[in-house]
Amino acid sequence: MADNADDSGEQEVAEPKAGQRLAKARRANDISMRDIAKELHLDEVKVQALEDNRFEVLGAPVFAKGYLRKYAELVSVPIDDILADYYKMNRASGPPPVVGPKRPKAVTEFALGRWIAGIIIVIALAAATYWFVNRPVLVSASPPTKPTQMPVRQPLPANQESAGAGLPADNVTQDPAADLPASEPAIPAVTARATEPDANSAAVDAAADDELQLQLRFTGDCWTEVTDVDGRRLFFGLGSDGRVVNLSGVPPLRLLLGNNDNVSLLVDGEPYAVRPAELRGNTARLTIGGP
Amino acid sequence: MFKTIMGYFSNDLSIDLGTANTLIYSRGHGIVLDEPSVVAIQEDSGRGGRVVVAVGTEAKNMLGRTPGNITAIRPLKDGVIADFTVTEKMLQHFIRKALGTRYFRPSPRVLICVPYGSTQVERRAIRESAEGAGARKVHLIPEPMAAAIGAGMPVHEARGSMVLDIGGGTSEVAVISLNGIVYAASVRIGGDRFDEAITNYVRRNYGILIGEATAERIKHEIGSAFPGQEVRECSVKGRNLSEGVPRSFTLNSNEILEALQEPLQGIVGAVKEALEQTPPELGSDVADRGIVLTGGGALLRDIDKLLMEETGLPVVIADDPLTCVARGGGRVIELIDEHGPAVFGLE
Numbered sequence: 001m002a003d004n005a006d007d008s009g010e011q012e013v014a015e016p017k018a019g020q021r022l023a024k025a026r027r028a029n030d031i032s033m034r035d036i037a038k039e040l041h042l043d044e045v046k047v048q049a050l051e052d053n054r055f056e057v058l059g060a061p062v063f064a065k066g067y068l069r070k071y072a073e074l075v076s077v078p079i080d081d082i083l084a085d086y087y088k089m090n091r092a093s094g095p096p097p098v099v100g101p102k103r104p105k106a107v108t109e110f111a112l113g114r115w116i117a118g119i120i121i122v123i124a125l126a127a128a129t130y131w132f133v134n135r136p137v138l139v140s141a142s143p144p145t146k147p148t149q150m151p152v153r154q155p156l157p158a159n160q161e162s163a164g165a166g167l168p169a170d171n172v173t174q175d176p177a178a179d180l181p182a183s184e185p186a187i188p189a190v191t192a193r194a195t196e197p198d199a200n201s202a203a204v205d206a207a208a209d210d211e212l213q214l215q216l217r218f219t220g221d222c223w224t225e226v227t228d229v230d231g232r233r234l235f236f237g238l239g240s241d242g243r244v245v246n247l248s249g250v251p252p253l254r255l256l257l258g259n260n261d262n263v264s265l266l267v268d269g270e271p272y273a274v275r276p277a278e279l280r281g282n283t284a285r286l287t288i289g290g291p
Numbered sequence: 292m293f294k295t296i297m298g299y300f301s302n303d304l305s306i307d308l309g310t311a312n313t314l315i316y317s318r319g320h321g322i323v324l325d326e327p328s329v330v331a332i333q334e335d336s337g338r339g340g341r342v343v344v345a346v347g348t349e350a351k352n353m354l355g356r357t358p359g360n361i362t363a364i365r366p367l368k369d370g371v372i373a374d375f376t377v378t379e380k381m382l383q384h385f386i387r388k389a390l391g392t393r394y395f396r397p398s399p400r401v402l403i404c405v406p407y408g409s410t411q412v413e414r415r416a417i418r419e420s421a422e423g424a425g426a427r428k429v430h431l432i433p434e435p436m437a438a439a440i441g442a443g444m445p446v447h448e449a450r451g452s453m454v455l456d457i458g459g460g461t462s463e464v465a466v467i468s469l470n471g472i473v474y475a476a477s478v479r480i481g482g483d484r485f486d487e488a489i490t491n492y493v494r495r496n497y498g499i500l501i502g503e504a505t506a507e508r509i510k511h512e513i514g515s516a517f518p519g520q521e522v523r524e525c526s527v528k529g530r531n532l533s534e535g536v537p538r539s540f541t542l543n544s545n546e547i548l549e550a551l552q553e554p555l556q557g558i559v560g561a562v563k564e565a566l567e568q569t570p571p572e573l574g575s576d577v578a579d580r581g582i583v584l585t586g587g588g589a590l591l592r593d594i595d596k597l598l599m600e601e602t603g604l605p606v607v608i609a610d611d612p613l614t615c616v617a618r619g620g621g622r623v624i625e626l627i628d629e630h631g632p633a634v635f636g637l638e
Binding site for chain 1: 442443444445580581583595599603604605606607608609610
């Protein structure tokens with residue numbers, strides 16, 4: 001026990017003391033404290049404080065370290081050793097607080113702003129993903145219009161039904177097969193031209209030879225627009241599952257199919273395959289017939 | 292909005308945009324970049340524009356050694372922007388390098404240390420240059436204030452603290468108390484002027500032309516601001532002006548001391564002027580504690596002795612004086628969140 005006390009006492013004596021080492025070197029070099037004070041442009045009181053390791057007298061650490069360096073240089077003591085002693089003695093003392101003691105609050109380790117920003121980004125990514133998965137199948141450049149009234153499905157006395165409002169009535173027909181009783185034979189889709197007893201009927205018949213027969217068979221919802229060579233709308237509306245639309249028009253016919261997967265085309269009775277170049281996602285823009 | 296969100300993921304940067312070197316301190320990482328403020332530019336005759344070939348250390352190695360179509364230039368002169376476009380490119384390069392990440396590069400908030408004597412136009416040029424380089428928000432702080440904070444001076448106390456920051460293009464002297472600058476002055480004398488003085492001395496006395504890089508090497512090796520007991524020598528090669536061929540000769544530290552007299556007296560004059568203009572109470576505080584030297588110029592041998600002899604005041608050199616300004620800026624940027632930019636009168 002007593003040995004331990006002696007050991008600790010020896011350790012305390014052996015602890016580095018920058019000031020004492022400087023004072024010892026000064027005496028060994030036969031330099032007076034007055035001379036050191038004159039060289040450093042300091043008061044003797046401050047030089048004494050340096051030798052007594054009372055660095056708080058000198059102000060901020062920058063001053064104490066600066067004076068120690070110069071003092072060590074004057075008495076030819078390694079500067080690094082003196083500074084190492086200083087750092088051991090003043091390990092806890094950091095730089096001055098810069099903005100004074102009246103700090104309103106300590107810096108929190110938990111940076112709330114980063115978490116908020118992270119949450120916002122996650123929400124934005126989730127919303128974008130949701131939109132991408134459930135994005136509307138129709139991409140139409142036309143301005144929003146009142147939904148086109150679809151042709152009223154009702155049994156017709158003849159094998160035709162008139163087209164809905166806003167559509168050219170003279171060249172749009174619906175396949176009435178779906179509306180007819182099952183016992184009745186399926187009536188083939190026929191292009192029905194309005195049988196107007198006018199003088200132009202002959203001319204219309206002549207033009208019919210040049211016209212292209214187009215059948216749209218829907219297997220699901222698909223927004224569809226069809227225009228003829230003059231830009232007249234032959235069809236403009238949402239096709240639904242099971243619906244068959246027969247159209248005729250002077251080529252070239254321009255088609256916009258909002259969801260190409262849900263419609264199949266027959267041109268003059270022949271299946272028509274949409275080319276990949278005409279596709280943009282599920283939306284197809286194509287021209288049929290013409291030069 | 293996007294920049295703001297990205298900013299939460301970014302490290303704030305403090306930039307010491309110096310005439311000789313640019314240092315960047317990253318919050319939480321310390322000094323992450325220390326490179327010369329030099330850009331090598333190639334004239335692109337095909338497109339009629341200029342292309343940046345190299346920036347920083349790589350460009351500095353090209354100084355005075357470039358072919359006709361490449362020019363190695365310093366885009367800053369006397370602490371302020373001399374070539375706006377090139378400075379912007381240089382800052383862009385340095386910020387990218389400091390942030391490190393290649394694909395996810397958020398916009399940092401940047402604090403730039405500017406010379407106290409810079410005009411509003413010069414400050415605006417620096418601010419716009421940083422914004423053009425991708426900074427989210429730019430704060431400006433006077434260099435002497437950043438230097439004092441970086442040196443660990445008690446700037447918050449109601450006591451005068453004098454700092455002298457000797458940079459590459461300017462030397463700034465300031466008396467600071469209560470987080471504000473009481474008096475400050477900036478003289479356009481710095482390390483570059485020292486190099487220039489050495490070049491002129493060698494040409495005048497030896498008839499030999501030496502380059503910028505050689506002059507800087509002489510300054511580092513045997514440069515001195517005060518006569519010492521030891522005389523050091525340095526072997527130098529340059530072009531003899533009369534013969535036109537390279538010649539080797541030897542310079543000693545006393546000659547360099549003589550060469551540096553003019554710029555050194557300019558700095559000493561600025562310090563004396565500051566002491567004259569400082570209010571008496573603060574002047575006595577300075578006399579009691581002393582002057583702190585920062586900046587690369589503080590590394591000139593015995594410059595503290597010169598100032599002590601000339602002013603009669605104690606003079607100390609800060610720890611790691613080259614990085615004081617950048618480190619001080621770093622501490623300020625940490626305090627902006629707590630106290631707002633008004634704490635040091637930041638712009």
